[in-house]
Amino acid sequence: MLRLAEQIGLKALRKIDPEVAHGLALKALQYGLATAPGGITSPRLACDLAGLALPNPIGLAAGFDKNAESLKGLSTSGFGFIEVGAATPRAQDGNAKPRLFRLTEDKAAINRFGFNNQGMERIGARLAKRPRDMVLGLNLGANKDSDDRAADFAKVLVHCGAHVDFATVNVSSPNTEKLRDLQGAAALSALLSGVMDARATLATPIPVFLKIAPDLTDGEIAEIAQVALSTGVQGVITTNTTLDRDGLQSQHKGEMGGLSGAPLFEKSTRVLAKLSAQTDGRIPLIGVGGVSTPEQAYAKICAGASAVQLYTALVYGGLGLAADIVHGLDNLLQADGHANVADAVGSKQGDWL
DSSP states (O other): OHHHHHHHHHHHHTTSOHHHHHHHHHHHHHTTOSOOOOOOOOTTTOEEETTEEESSSEEEOTTTTTTSOOHHHHHTSSOSEEEEEEEOSSOBOOSOSOOEEEEGGGTEEEEOOOSOBOHHHHHHHHHTTOOSSSOEEEEEOOOTTOSOHHHHHHHHHHHHGGGOSEEEEEOOOTTSTTGGGGGSHHHHHHHHHHHHHHHHTSSSOOOEEEEEOSOOOHHHHHHHHHHHHHHTOSEEEEOOOBOOOTTOOSTTTTOSSEEEEGGGHHHHHHHHHHHHHHHTTSSOEEEESSOOSHHHHHHHHHHTOSEEEEOTHHHHHOTTHHHHHHHHHHHHHHHTTOSSGGGGTTTTGGGGO
8 A cells, every 4th residue: 555655656756847856755754754664684685795784785875865864764764775975075056957857768867966965064964863773874975166076085984984884985976077087097096095094084984885987998897996906995886877878768868967777777787797707706896777676686686796776766666666676686585595695696797797
């Protein structure tokens, strides 16, 4: 009955501006009006991600709750872990509206938000009051007009690190000019070294993940693998949105920004498998991009992901989709005889290479 009510609500939300609809979804979470299955786990699903004990490996990607406004509702949404942000040192408005577009025929979205957020001070205050019965991470960003973008990431980590369980260095958004340039080996190594130095100053150092783009050559993937291993980051989130527009049908396919959703699944999973091969199990990977079913989540895991995140699929399937995917993944693991999800990680990597 709750899923039926959610589907009716989704149908209504899809008739209004996407960004307004997104805001209403956050309000529903804040006021306890969203699907709330609570924590979902089993012996097969419970797993470790860079030292974090997850009840299940299905997470919410950054961008859904940019300002950490709906933490209580998200803590009971069925996800195994939640990532909020991106947060920048200073508040910024982001790009001009409209900046979010539904591509319904493609089960996708294009956004060009540009790291709109309320800044680390306000976000950090909310994180300090977070529910404790959740695994919570913060996506770190840099201000668009910053003189030292690399330093911005460390600054946000120092300010907010005491209140989260992990942090992600996001150098892969296509909507901040020249941000992706930081993925080059030399720039990325310097950036991550600075962030890891900042991490060492925390009373309790937390895992730091790197989030990369899907629009990378094999050589660039190999470089990122070496930098990630040499700088000591605890994981890589693979991947952010794409600039690729191949095969799209929707009227908004020509909009500028990052494409997410179903069309990204195969591309992001190939990058994941290649990075998994390059790192050879020495660092956990989090698979993101186009996941909307248990089978797709399982495919990411078999390609090399220790955990999986999703976001755009919620636009079409609702927040209750998280519980559906978690339960379905449990059944798939059981059917293949896996005692724990960790046993499946990378088991079919070769299918994607």
